[in-house]
Amino acid sequence: MEKTVNQKAWFLVLPVLVLVAFSAVIPLMTVVNYSVQDTFGQNQFFWAGLEWFEEMLRSDRMWDALGRQLMFSGIILAIEIPLGIFVALNMPKSGFWASFCLVLMSLPLLIPWNVVGTIWQIFGRVDIGLLGYTLDALGVNYNYTQDTIAAWITIIVMDVWHWTSLVALLAYAGLKSIPDAYYQAAKIDQASRWKVFRYIELPKMMGVLMIAILLRFMDSFMIYTEPFVVTGGGPGNATTLLSIDLVKMALGQFDLGPAAAFSLMYFLVILLISWVFYTVMVNLDKKGM
Amino acid sequence: MDWMAWTWPTAIFFMVIAALLITFTILAIKFPETPRTGILRIETTRGDRLFITLLGSAFINLAWLGIIGAHQPYALIVCLVYAAAVFRWV
Known part of the structure; x- marks a missing residue:
């Protein structure tokens, strides 16, 4: 029997389309319009062509921010993914302590970004913060407002503190879905702990780990609030990540044209990476992982 | 407006x-149409190939602007060649 094709259900998607048009498509179109013009306010615009794109492509400022951004995302992924897996592997599998751990793990995820930023901003201060004061008392030269390395360590540790739980929870869900039969078979074969991880747990977690990597990458690539609250992009421009730089340009300096060109290129990079991740995930899905 | x-x-x-x-x-x-697998070894439909074409064209235009920096319309010729390649082989 042939299935009847009824495309009328698409009309049910219409409200979402209208909403997305207002919240995303129209603003994005406006950004495109801004990117080829110059303005001095008063809603008056002058044609500038591709000037802003050219200026942005040749400015060290954007490339430096992109470099810092990639470094930040790379470092936090390199820490959070293995750490999250490690935590998930060591979490109790059932009973009271399993639930206890789950609740404990999800706590950092519930805290709003700016609050996380404020917590760490105070925590790291040498005069009143527990971390800063302790390190200072131990003779460690730590001052995130003046020292680049200290600032970087602070924002990275903060991100790890905030988001490793997410990776751990996802990995934990992946681990829980592995049937006992796999472990029993491994036991019969006298497989080592490493081999159980390498050939059973890791392949079975692949799907959720891809989601974790995608989520963490996108989130960290667009991060704004937390580092902004802690370091404000400083010292100098040392922690000025892409979105911090973009906001400085658009709202601080009111350079709408260059900022629009900048944000479109930023958007294109994100679109490209999302597409790659999405494609990889869909293909993993087809292979049944 | x-x-x-x-x-x-x-x-x-x-x-x-x-x-x-x-x-x-x-x-x-x-x-x-039914999706097919091309040189990227991923299944693509016509719509996917259009997306790959448009996204790639954006990067081609930016690369042209950044590296060559003149005669921008010629970048569109590169885009057309790229589009043809995507629709033929991807």
């Missing part, structure tokens, strides 16, 4: 994109 700061070039740009989307929607309805 004033607040959106429209210009003719950007309007034409969006009209071309919209026309492409509409054309491909009509094509998808009139001539349904």
